Amino acid sequence: MLNRRRMLRNSALSLAALALRPDRVLSQMNMANMEPSGSSPWLTMFVDPLRIPPVLKPALRGKAQHYYITLRPGLAKLHRDLPPTPIWGFDGLYPGPTIKATRGQPVVVRFESQLQGTHGNPDPNALMYPAVHLHGAHVAPQDDGHPGESVTNLNFRDYNYPNNQRAATLLYHDHTHGQTGLHVYHGLAGLYLIDDPEEDQLGLPKDDYDIPLLIQDRLFNKDGSFAYALDNNTRENGMLGDRILVNGVVQPHFKVARRKYRFRIVNASNARVYYLQLSNGAPFVQIGTGGALLPKPVSKTLVELAPFQRADVVIDFSPYAEGTQLILRNCSECLWCPNCSGPTTFVMRFDVGGSAADDSKIPNGLSDWQNLPTTAQTVTRQFILTRKTTPTGTMWMINGQTYEMNNAPLARVKHGDVEKWKFVNQTGHQHPVHIHLIQFQVVDINGVPQDPSQHGWKDVLVAPPNGHMTVVARFKGYTGKYLFHCHNLEHEDLGMMADFEIIP
Numbered sequence: 001m002l003n004r005r006r007m008l009r010n011s012a013l014s015l016a017a018l019a020l021r022p023d024r025v026l027s028q029m030n031m032a033n034m035e036p037s038g039s040s041p042w043l044t045m046f047v048d049p050l051r052i053p054p055v056l057k058p059a060l061r062g063k064a065q066h067y068y069i070t071l072r073p074g075l076a077k078l079h080r081d082l083p084p085t086p087i088w089g090f091d092g093l094y095p096g097p098t099i100k101a102t103r104g105q106p107v108v109v110r111f112e113s114q115l116q117g118t119h120g121n122p123d124p125n126a127l128m129y130p131a132v133h134l135h136g137a138h139v140a141p142q143d144d145g146h147p148g149e150s151v152t153n154l155n156f157r158d159y160n161y162p163n164n165q166r167a168a169t170l171l172y173h174d175h176t177h178g179q180t181g182l183h184v185y186h187g188l189a190g191l192y193l194i195d196d197p198e199e200d201q202l203g204l205p206k207d208d209y210d211i212p213l214l215i216q217d218r219l220f221n222k223d224g225s226f227a228y229a230l231d232n233n234t235r236e237n238g239m240l241g242d243r244i245l246v247n248g249v250v251q252p253h254f255k256v257a258r259r260k261y262r263f264r265i266v267n268a269s270n271a272r273v274y275y276l277q278l279s280n281g282a283p284f285v286q287i288g289t290g291g292a293l294l295p296k297p298v299s300k301t302l303v304e305l306a307p308f309q310r311a312d313v314v315i316d317f318s319p320y321a322e323g324t325q326l327i328l329r330n331c332s333e334c335l336w337c338p339n340c341s342g343p344t345t346f347v348m349r350f351d352v353g354g355s356a357a358d359d360s361k362i363p364n365g366l367s368d369w370q371n372l373p374t375t376a377q378t379v380t381r382q383f384i385l386t387r388k389t390t391p392t393g394t395m396w397m398i399n400g401q402t403y404e405m406n407n408a409p410l411a412r413v414k415h416g417d418v419e420k421w422k423f424v425n426q427t428g429h430q431h432p433v434h435i436h437l438i439q440f441q442v443v444d445i446n447g448v449p450q451d452p453s454q455h456g457w458k459d460v461l462v463a464p465p466n467g468h469m470t471v472v473a474r475f476k477g478y479t480g481k482y483l484f485h486c487h488n489l490e491h492e493d494l495g496m497m498a499d500f501e502i503i504p
Helices: 004-018 180-185 232-237 489-493
Strands: 059-061 064-076 085-090 096-102 107-113 132-135 156-161 168-174 189-195 210-218 243-246 253-258 260-267 274-278 284-289 293-300 303-305 310-316 325-330 346-355 379-390 393-398 411-414 418-425 431-435 441-445 460-463 468-474 480-486 497-503
Touching: 064 096, 085 096, 096 107, 132 156, 168 180, 168 260, 168 310, 180 489, 189 210, 189 260, 232 393, 232 489, 243 346, 260 303, 303 310, 418 431, 418 460, 431 468, 460 468, 480 489
Parallel strands: 064 107, 096 189, 210 260, 253 346, 379 418, 411 497
Antiparallel strands: 059 064, 064 085, 107 156, 132 168, 168 189, 210 243, 260 310, 274 303, 274 325, 284 293, 284 310, 325 346, 379 393, 418 468, 431 460, 431 480, 441 468, 480 497
16 A cells, blocks of 8 residues: 555656656755746747647447557657657557547447556555546446556456446546656546537537647656656645646647637646636637536636636637637736736637638537436535645645545445535635546535536536535446545645445
8 A cells, every 4th residue: 555655755766767867857845835846948839739639449349449558658749849758658648549439339448557667566665556547437436447446467457438428528547546646747648538429410510620628737857858846835736837738739839710619628737727718808608518518508708627627618710810810828817917927828829720611500509407406305415625734744634534545435325316515625725626426516616506507517626715615416327436536636646535435
């Protein structure tokens, strides 16, 4: 079992294995109260084109689509002026390849680990076996990527994904106990898109005009390697980089035609919250969340995404003249304000080209919606998010405990029941809470009642600093043990995670 002291040692060992130049790895200096956790070399923005991750082709065996993916080291060219970056990737790629699934058609993925130090290593400090979690998926507990259900000594594990859920933008990533932040930071994440034949009837932009945008922040050493330091600042705030990457490219440009595009925006950063807006103040039309389409489209000029939240938006470029440039910005304040001028302000640039045929549309109605039924007798559970200071630094807790795999579940829920879960945040940090297996509806934030349909189906919601929020969900489909945790990955690794169990 990996204790916290061993996790710190493993972080250093892992970095040494990853770096081409181990002497360049960011030193474990005290960077508390700094944002981000260091400084990258200067990198010119918008010089590289956006890349679209490759889509894997399955083998059909019976009714299931089968995929084979290896976890292995690789090199990735992330910016024109950077040497290739050593990564850990699915199929050695950063980000990993995309899987496109269809609602109701089962998928089986065999993940094989070829990562150094994960198998057959007698060193008691060696990395734990990786576990792959399909974030947002409705799957059996043994296929959910629980760290207790990891890739074994046989070097591979088959994960079964039935896809019995709405069309959605999901992503798969490593979920190793105590090292999720380190592993995801070095590349172990990829997209998993579920389509629904019913959605095709809506006429939304599709094919070449349906584009994933996986956004992450990273800190670079001069030799191009990622810098990851589990120092005081990282333990407190999570790992924060000073350069924004989209689909593994530093602040890319993307040529668009004068027509509508659908963008599946994914915040796959360890800790950073994004406040996305277009440089000219034009609105996005949000059509979905990570869990499903919204009941109806919503026009908004700012989209806020906490770690591992997703937003499905449509941008119409037809009003713009050829040659127009629009910048996707990350700023919670006004456009071009003095406080929003650093390198993490600029995400990517859209370069408008010529016209293109466009028969797509955004219908007034997207998906049926029903509020989950609740009564005065509906069980309401309360979870307290706190912190503590230890000799090694800040640790994070739920209901007074840090996570270990032998902890008893903090909740046992009867299969099929609807419950309200209230998260009380007694810290000054945002905590994006993720509940495995289910999609939930938002009941209230800081005591203010919410219209659940405006939020849509979600699997991550931020518990506000020194505040609280309540969600409601139906716990059905499977029995067994699942996780819920803060999706600031360093907070998760440092204890803010717990099990719950669905019982017959």
